[in-house]
Amino acid sequence: PQEAERVLSxxxxxxxxxxxxxSNLIPVxxxxxxxxxxxxxxxxxxxxxxxxPFSHFKRGMTALRAGDPKTAKDExxxxxxxxxxxxxxxxxxxxxxLNIGETEPARRHLTxxxxxxxxxxxxxxxxxxxxxxxxxx
Numbered sequence: 001p002q003e004a005e006r007v008l009s010x011x012x013x014x015x016x017x018x019x020x021x022x023s024n025l026i027p028v029x030x031x032x033x034x035x036x037x038x039x040x041x042x043x044x045x046x047x048x049x050x051x052x053p054f055s056h057f058k059r060g061m062t063a064l065r066a067g068d069p070k071t072a073k074d075e076x077x078x079x080x081x082x083x084x085x086x087x088x089x090x091x092x093x094x095x096x097x098l099n100i101g102e103t104e105p106a107r108r109h110l111t112x113x114x115x116x117x118x119x120x121x122x123x124x125x126x127x128x129x130x131x132x133x134x135x136x137x
Contacts, residue, residue: 001032002032004025008024008025012025019048019049026045029041053083054079056075056079057079059071060076060079060092063075064099069096069099070100072099073097076089076092077093080093087118087122090109090110090112090113090116091113091129093109094106094108094110098133103133107130107133107134110130114130
């Protein structure tokens with residue numbers, strides 16, 4: 001961790017707005033017990049990049065777990081708009097649609113998840129979910 005801190009800190013000295021280096025340095029600082037420094041850096045990162053990749057996805061998952069599928073749907077849709085080929089975003093958007101009773105958009109997004117999947121396991125999972133929806137509706 002100390003070598004990683006040295007390298008990442010050097011990068012940030014040269015490129016103070018490098019969000020990738022900041023993002024990588026935060027857990028290193030936490031691992032070194034420099035929690036306050038990690039928190040300050042996290043706040044700076046949030047200022048520079050308030051909506052990093054997967055931020056809407058994380059919010060959507062939080063909303064789904066909290067029983068708020070409408071908010072989850074909106075957050076997943078934002079992530080799909082940013083990364084339209086990423087299968088997992090389509091899958092969870094489909095699940096959110098199912099939870100609010102909108103079957104057709106759920107089918108559409110589960111089909112896109114299946115089509116864009118990158119492993120046989122994911123493809124089969126999405127195909128099974130889609131088959132189940134078709135059985136029930």
